Amino acid sequence: MNGVHDMGGMHGMGAIDAEINEPVFHAPWEGRLFALRRAMGAWRRWNIDVSRHAVEMVPPAEYLRLSYYARQFEAFLEMLLNAGFVTRSEIQTGIAASGEVKATPALTIEQAAALIAKGVPTSRDLPVAARFQVGQRVRARNMHPVGHTRLPRYARARSGTIHRDHGVFVFPDTNAHFLGEKPQHVYSVRFGARELWGEQAAEQDAVYVDLWDDYLEPARA
Amino acid sequence: MTPSISHSDDNPDHEHQTVPSDPALRVKALESLLVEKGLVDRAALDVLVDTYEHKVGPRNGARVVARAWIDGSYKTRLLSNADAAIAELGYAGMQGEHMIVLENTAKVHNLVVCTLCSCYPWPVLGLPPVWYKSAPYRSRAVIDPRGVLREFGLQLLDDVQVRVWDSTAELRYLVLPQRPSGSEELSEDSLAALVTRDAMIGVANVMAPGRGNHI
Numbered sequence: 001m002n003g004v005h006d007m008g009g010m011h012g013m014g015a016i017d018a019e020i021n022e023p024v025f026h027a028p029w030e031g032r033l034f035a036l037r038r039a040m041g042a043w044r045r046w047n048i049d050v051s052r053h054a055v056e057m058v059p060p061a062e063y064l065r066l067s068y069y070a071r072q073f074e075a076f077l078e079m080l081l082n083a084g085f086v087t088r089s090e091i092q093t094g095i096a097a098s099g100e101v102k103a104t105p106a107l108t109i110e111q112a113a114a115l116i117a118k119g120v121p122t123s124r125d126l127p128v129a130a131r132f133q134v135g136q137r138v139r140a141r142n143m144h145p146v147g148h149t150r151l152p153r154y155a156r157a158r159s160g161t162i163h164r165d166h167g168v169f170v171f172p173d174t175n176a177h178f179l180g181e182k183p184q185h186v187y188s189v190r191f192g193a194r195e196l197w198g199e200q201a202a203e204q205d206a207v208y209v210d211l212w213d214d215y216l217e218p219a220r221a
Numbered sequence: 222m223t224p225s226i227s228h229s230d231d232n233p234d235h236e237h238q239t240v241p242s243d244p245a246l247r248v249k250a251l252e253s254l255l256v257e258k259g260l261v262d263r264a265a266l267d268v269l270v271d272t273y274e275h276k277v278g279p280r281n282g283a284r285v286v287a288r289a290w291i292d293g294s295y296k297t298r299l300l301s302n303a304d305a306a307i308a309e310l311g312y313a314g315m316q317g318e319h320m321i322v323l324e325n326t327a328k329v330h331n332l333v334v335c336t337l338c339s340c341y342p343w344p345v346l347g348l349p350p351v352w353y354k355s356a357p358y359r360s361r362a363v364i365d366p367r368g369v370l371r372e373f374g375l376q377l378l379d380d381v382q383v384r385v386w387d388s389t390a391e392l393r394y395l396v397l398p399q400r401p402s403g404s405e406e407l408s409e410d411s412l413a414a415l416v417t418r419d420a421m422i423g424v425a426n427v428m429a430p431g432r433g434n435h436i
Contacts, residue, residue: 003426005335005337005338006336006337007356007359007360008334008336008337008360008362008363008364008387009360009363009364010356010360010430011360013355013356013357013359013361013422014356014357015357015372016352016355016357016361016369016372016373017351017352017355018349018350018352018373018419019350019351019352022276022350022351024273024347024348025270025274027245027308029244029245029247029248029249030246031231031273031274032248032249032252032266032270032363033248034250034251034269034270034273034348034351035265035266035267035269036248036255036261036266037272038269039255039260039261039262039265039266039269040260040261043260046424052337054337055338064356066253068339068351068354069244070244070315072230072301073247073248077264085255085258085260086254086255090254090280091251091254094250094251094253094254096254096257096258101257101258101259102258102259104261104264105259105260105261105265106260107261107262107265108262108265109264109265109268110264112265112268112269113264113268113316113392115315116268116269116272116277116314117313117314118313118314118315119313119314119315119316119317119318120315120318121318121319122318122319122391123318123319123391134425145395150337150389150390152336152337152387152389154336154375155360155365156436159327166319166390166392169390169391170391179411184420186390186391186392188392193383194362196364197364201364202367202379202383204379204380204381204382204383205366205367205382205383205384205385206382206383206384206385207257207363207384207385207386207387208384208385208386208387209387209389210389210390210392211390212390214256
């Protein structure tokens with residue numbers, strides 16, 4: 001979706017405000033929310049692409065107004081509701097409606113340690129053919145899906161060169177909408193800075209973007 | 222119950238966005254609800270918070286960098302198969318499942334960003350700082366990397382090529398900074414102590430002891 005989250009190349013966002021000796025969490029609730037999102041993710045009722053899209057669906061003005069974790073909280077509530085884990089009335093009252101109580105949470109202490117140590121790989125060891133080769137000239141498609149995508153606007157319809165083939169990965173555009181993993185190759189694509197930004201950019205500079213097969217087409221002659 | 226203090230009240234200089242009223246209370250209520258329904262285990266939440274607040278952070282990445290500086294064969298492995306080389310030092314896991322290491326040289330400077338959100342190599346750098354997730358950095362790193370670097374105090378010469386890496390997929394990037402001149406006699410531990418988080422994102426260089434941040 002052409003959301004406000006897709007910020008690469010935008011102007012007017014101001015100066016970078018780097019905090020000295022910044023804490024990992026600025027308040028305890030940020031850490032609890034961080035942990036809650038992982039613990040609920042362990043039920044596997046959604047995936048990382050669903051959770052990214054939920055954040056992108058926070059309305060633009062809210063997205064810009066809210067802090068990172070506040071934005072994630074709003075998105076997390078929507079995911080919990082959509083998955084049927086909680087009801088709006090439970091969130092409003094803070095009281096669980098009578099009903100089934102799970103005997104064992106999805107994420108125990110042991111499973112939390114395993115999650116931290118192993119993560120959740122999104123590569124797939126499948127014999128999917130690569131449509132492009134290293135060194136090949138390609139063009140990022142001029143596409144504007146209303147759903148989730150990881151093809152940033154600034155790269156669309158721009159030409160670049162396949163720098164590296166990362167192998168086969170889950171495709172976010174379908175996975176974010178529970179439409180399957182559609183595994184395919186991901187490439188590091190090198191775009192010259194002037195191809196993206198014109199004469200204002202330094203000629204020798206470049207931006208490398210990781211792009212899936214479905215985002216690319218052969219470069220036009 | 223502890224009073225709710227929003228981040229913006231707490232740190233007016235470093236958080237220009239606002240949070241909803243009483244986020245602390247809202248998150249606490251949600252946690253209690255999910256515990257009551259048997260959906261989450263508080264002890265598992267504690268493990269997650271403790272790990273990323275106290276155990277995983279940029280000192281891990283600094284050890285990787287220092288090892289690469291003193292051990293040429295390790296550096297070769299790190300640049301060709303980062304996952305395995307980083308795992309040699311015991312670092313792996315969530316949001317570092319697919320690692321790539323980028324080597325800075327006298328002629329190439331690498332800079333890492335996630336324009337779409339906040340992707341960042343947790344096992345080696347921990348969770349990202351607020352500025353990395355902020356609109357100013359995400360919007361400008363790709364269109365004006367040299368301006369961003371100047372803002373961090375790093376003025377690159379024209380003959381240096383800037384490579385910006387946008388973390389749009391599940392690959393996670395760690396910059397291998399240049400080893401500072403004058404550090405030849407330092408031990409691996411002393412070298413690791415010089416390596417900063419910012420240098421491993423690519424917004425700074427590593428300075429030898431007693432040097433300022435200049436070319």
